[in-house]
Amino acid sequence: MSIREFAAHLGVHERLVSKWEAGGVRVHPRPINQAALDTSLARSDDVVRARFAALIEQQSTDRTAAPGADTRPASGTHANYSSEADLLALIDAGAMRGDALAAISERDLIMAAAHEASDHAGRAESTNVGATTLDQLDADVMRIANDYVSIPPVPMMVEMLRVRRRVYRLLEGHQRPADTSHLYLLAGTLSGLLANASTDLGYYDAAGEQARAAWAYAELCGHNGLRAWTRGMHALIEYWSERPRRAVLLAQSGQEFAESATAKVRLHNIEARIWSKIGSASDTERCVRAADDAREIGEVDDLHDAIGGVFGFNDAKAQYYAGATYIHLGLAEPALAATGRAIDLYANGPSEQRSYGAESLARVDCAAAHLINGSLDGASAALHPVLGLDEDKRIAQLEERLIGVRRRIAAPAFRDASEARFLDERIEEFCGSTAAKGIPPGNSPA
Structure with a gap:
């Protein structure tokens, strides 16, 4: 603060503050002004109070030191800190600047830095994962x-x-x-x-x-x-x-x-x-x-x-994707070829790689391709293994794809066919009990 600002802060005349500053250590403010100064210090933050204490300590050291003597504190003495944690806290607060640094023991500073490094490295090496x-x-x-x-x-x-x-x-x-x-x-x-x-x-x-x-x-x-x-x-x-x-x-x-x-x-x-x-x-x-x-x-x-x-x-999944792609474009023959290869690869490949979901979806796409070609029998044969799936394996995509098959069955070409009605009923029954519908209310998957 300027002299004027500090005087206003304390509630005294600025000439009095000038007198204090000029008089230095010879000045002894009156008790009422000492109280104002004490109150100002008490209301200051930790950094200001730490700097004040360090400056007082330094002034005390300067007054007691002999001319030409080493004024640094002897090893083991402290300047307003009682532990390494206190010293490091003062450093964090920015309190150790200028003349205040002279009040710090070099050994204390060096050892505090060394101990902090070893402690941190020890924590860094520790792990809860083996x-x-x-x-x-x-x-x-x-x-x-x-x-x-x-x-x-x-x-x-x-x-x-x-x-x-x-x-x-x-x-x-x-x-x-x-x-x-x-x-x-x-x-x-x-x-x-x-x-x-x-x-x-x-x-x-x-x-x-x-x-x-x-x-x-x-x-x-x-x-x-x-x-x-x-x-x-x-x-x-x-x-x-x-x-x-x-x-x-x-x-x-x-x-x-x-x-x-x-x-x-x-x-x-x-x-x-x-x-x-x-x-x-x-x-x-x-x-x-x-x-x-x-x-x-x-x-x-x-x-x-x-x-x-x-x-x-793998190749089976790639063929299943190809079949779904061709169905979107309404291309029956390439869809039949792709879904046929996917079904064969899943059925005859390693059992641990046989995906019931992808194979079933390939069969539904195969049925859709047969319907595009006008073959109700082919569609029924393709869907037979799918419609026999256990309820807990009836994934949502199967229900969605089978709804698309039902739309194709409803086309005028199959309207009067008893097999079409029977297949439609079986699909409706399948969709009424899927894996998602088997989850109790209030226990939806995360």
């Missing part, structure tokens, strides 16, 4: 991702949530940065799995929330494989939510992060499927060609290829 814990969590994610293709969604969601909650609890503790990044990757993959399960149960808003969480975790750990997969998953959610234009943008943005052949092929197939729903045959064909070219890339990644399952995109 190698065995991370190995187990990795194994859990791989098991869930691969079991999901053959086990109903609701019990798998319970397992996904159990493992992710364990990851969350670990993240609340302390671990090495590399282990924290690993935990974020696990949280992201589990959120992606939960997004997939939520779509299978028809909860697209919840699925979108899970996908956005998966993306956030992918950003935190900087994992391009998870970024690419999550963009594709989010694109599918928008596609099923009847927002195809946004879905296209998401699928395209995923290519920026796709580093393996599987990631690139999957995203191109997803984009092709969306363009076919929009009705753009040229864009669909462009994406199909791009997917064929991407298959020649030799790179793999540790999510799409090493974990696989839900994160994979």
